[in-house]
Amino acid sequence: MHRSFVLFLGAALASLVVFATVSSRGADDKVISDFMKKYHKAPQGTDPTCKKVGAGTATDAELAELLKGYQDICAIDPPKGEKAAWVEKCQTLVKAVKAVQAKETGAADAYKKAVNCKSCHSVHKPD
Numbered sequence: 001m002h003r004s005f006v007l008f009l010g011a012a013l014a015s016l017v018v019f020a021t022v023s024s025r026g027a028d029d030k031v032i033s034d035f036m037k038k039y040h041k042a043p044q045g046t047d048p049t050c051k052k053v054g055a056g057t058a059t060d061a062e063l064a065e066l067l068k069g070y071q072d073i074c075a076i077d078p079p080k081g082e083k084a085a086w087v088e089k090c091q092t093l094v095k096a097v098k099a100v101q102a103k104e105t106g107a108a109d110a111y112k113k114a115v116n117c118k119s120c121h122s123v124h125k126p127d
């Protein structure tokens with residue numbers, strides 16, 4: 001009797017953990033998707049923030065918002081691929097935006113290189 005109760009409790013706890021992991025996974029994915037839609041891909045006819053940064057036309061407010069976005073997605077698990085590789089890519093973007101904010105020479109070009117859609121999607125974006 002006692003033993004089966006412990007087993008029952010164990011099973012209940014295990015399913016709770018699984019449930020919590022699955023639901024937080026979904027929330028994380030949404031953060032990245034929303035970020036992509038907002039900063040990397042604007043509606044047709046408008047330039048996304050990432051394009052403005054590359055062209056050197058992003059405002060200070062846009063840069064600050066973009067930086068925070070990269071820091072946020074850096075802190076969560078990617079939907080696919082190694083976490084370490086993900087963090088490295090996001091950190092490169094964080095540094096690149098900071099360099100643009102500091103108006104360092106060549107910063108916009110370095111950012112354009114770092115924001116390579118395909119090289120990140122091929123590793124971290126689920127099919």
Ligand code: HEC
Pocket residue numbers: 028029030032033034036037040041050078079089090114115116117118120121124125126
């Ligand atoms: C540092 C990595 C990284 C870079 C760089 C990156 N993306 Fe993404 N992108 C992702 C990941 C990861 C997803 C998948 C999110 C998910 O499905 O949970 C994604 C998803 C998307 C989506 C789908 C959003 C949706 O769910 O509707 C679009 C659109 C997109 N990216 C556009 C771009 C564009 C355009 C660029 C280049 C200017 C770019 N991304 C650069 C990581 C990146």
